[in-house]
Amino acid sequence: MNTEAIKELVYKMADDLLILGHRNSEWTGFGPLLEEDIAFSSMAQDKVGQSWQMYKILHELGDSEPDTVAFMRNANQFHNAQFVELPNGEYDFSLIRHFLFDSAALLRYQMLTESSYTPLANLTKKIKGEAKYHSMHAKIWMKQLGSATEESIQRLQNALDEAMPYALGLFEPSPYEAHLIKDKIFAGEEALQILWQKEVESIIEETQLILPDWNSLIPALGGRNGQHTEHLQPLLDEMSEVFKVDPSADW
Amino acid sequence: MSNQLSATKIKSWLEVVKDPEIPVLSLNDLGVITSVHIDTNNKVTVEMTPTFAGCPAMDVMRSDVEDVLKEHGIEEFEVRISFDVQWNSNMISEKGRKALKSFGLAPPPQHDLIVDIDIIEHAQCPHCGSENTDMKTPFGPTLCRSMHYCNNCLNAFEQFKPI
Numbered sequence: 001m002n003t004e005a006i007k008e009l010v011y012k013m014a015d016d017l018l019i020l021g022h023r024n025s026e027w028t029g030f031g032p033l034l035e036e037d038i039a040f041s042s043m044a045q046d047k048v049g050q051s052w053q054m055y056k057i058l059h060e061l062g063d064s065e066p067d068t069v070a071f072m073r074n075a076n077q078f079h080n081a082q083f084v085e086l087p088n089g090e091y092d093f094s095l096i097r098h099f100l101f102d103s104a105a106l107l108r109y110q111m112l113t114e115s116s117y118t119p120l121a122n123l124t125k126k127i128k129g130e131a132k133y134h135s136m137h138a139k140i141w142m143k144q145l146g147s148a149t150e151e152s153i154q155r156l157q158n159a160l161d162e163a164m165p166y167a168l169g170l171f172e173p174s175p176y177e178a179h180l181i182k183d184k185i186f187a188g189e190e191a192l193q194i195l196w197q198k199e200v201e202s203i204i205e206e207t208q209l210i211l212p213d214w215n216s217l218i219p220a221l222g223g224r225n226g227q228h229t230e231h232l233q234p235l236l237d238e239m240s241e242v243f244k245v246d247p248s249a250d251w
Numbered sequence: 252m253s254n255q256l257s258a259t260k261i262k263s264w265l266e267v268v269k270d271p272e273i274p275v276l277s278l279n280d281l282g283v284i285t286s287v288h289i290d291t292n293n294k295v296t297v298e299m300t301p302t303f304a305g306c307p308a309m310d311v312m313r314s315d316v317e318d319v320l321k322e323h324g325i326e327e328f329e330v331r332i333s334f335d336v337q338w339n340s341n342m343i344s345e346k347g348r349k350a351l352k353s354f355g356l357a358p359p360p361q362h363d364l365i366v367d368i369d370i371i372e373h374a375q376c377p378h379c380g381s382e383n384t385d386m387k388t389p390f391g392p393t394l395c396r397s398m399h400y401c402n403n404c405l406n407a408f409e410q411f412k413p414i
């Protein structure tokens with residue numbers, strides 16, 4: 001078993017969930033509808049909870065306690081894709097990100113249920129049920145707003161064009177792809193991306209949105225290596241403020 | 252300890268531990284106690300599995316289980332939370348489903364582990380029993396509940412989410 005390869009995989013999944021979970025929670029009190037407000041708060045709680053379970057796996061592999069890992073690292077030690085750290089922007093961008101991210105997350109978990117690394121297989125068997133709700137929620141709204149008024153279609157189209165290069169950063173290959181595939185830990189980012197593109201195409205086809213040409217896009221890479229936009233560090237500072245004042249604060 | 256200590260007996264003690272969010276539902280009926288094991292030194296190991304990864308009630312449930320073991324004089328025990336067995340809503344017992352209903356919460360529809368939109372939207376009103384209902388949102392006030400409306404008795408109600 002290649003522990004370094006597993007850690008790299010689990011860290012990036014956990015960090016994506018922790019950061020996007022916190023972005024989701026920023027909608028609390030500001031959603032366009034009370035219903036959406038509750039949905040984003042609820043998904044935030046799911047995502048942060050899921051990230052915690054992944055940090056627990058890392059703890060069992062010898063890393064620090066989940067609290068410490070979540071709140072005591074600096075931006076350059078985070079492995080999330082840049083996509084999840086971008087500010088929420090308008091609801092259009094948040095919805096597009098929700099759709100693109102959660103489709104990828106659900107497919108990733110489905111693949112990992114087959115993992116030879118049992119703790120990860122067991123956890124993803126559980127959280128794929130939760131992720132299904134997130135993905136389904138995004139698809140319902142995409143189909144509704146993506147075929148509603150001219151204005152809503154145009155706004156979603158702009159958000160889609162802006163988001164897509166960042167979304168591709170989710171599939172930035174790790175240095176361990178070959179190990180992960182050979183050891184049947186994970187079938188790899190490339191395989192995941194192929195499934196994801198098909199899924200995205202099938203939903204966008206049911207709307208009046210237009211997908212950019214995949215080959216024309218330049219993925220926003222670097223996040224998996226700790227290279228981030230200027231938006232991550234302020235978010236981390238905010239998250240860890242309470243923790244640094246009182247590390248024993250009850251979460 | 253008496254030599255009559257058995258897993259069945261310990262499970263029956265745990266009947267008093269309820270889900271803090273749904274106080275009529277015991278952990279046994281919720282299905283989150285996945286195994287009780289007694290080793291040759293009478294050390295008791297209770298395995299639990301979360302309903303949702305982010306369920307904030309899990310730590311309370313664990314310490315309630317520990318308290319019950321202590322009250323019954325168990326000196327050596329461990330309560331483990333793991334995903335070795337993954338919880339799904341079919342694991343709620345028949346007694347648990349009745350308890351949910353009497354609490355005013357629709358029990359989760361049974362499913363074959365593939366939860367799709369049809370299953371999620373289908374809910375039977377716990378007040379009048381009608382199936383003429385609409386789902387308002389799959390995300391309710393707690394992680395495990397969705398919100399619905401009954402077109403027959405015109406009441407809003409919540410359902411324990413199928414998952």
Ligand SMILES: [Zn+2]
Pocket residue numbers: 376377378379380381401402403404405406
């Ligand atoms: Zn009714």
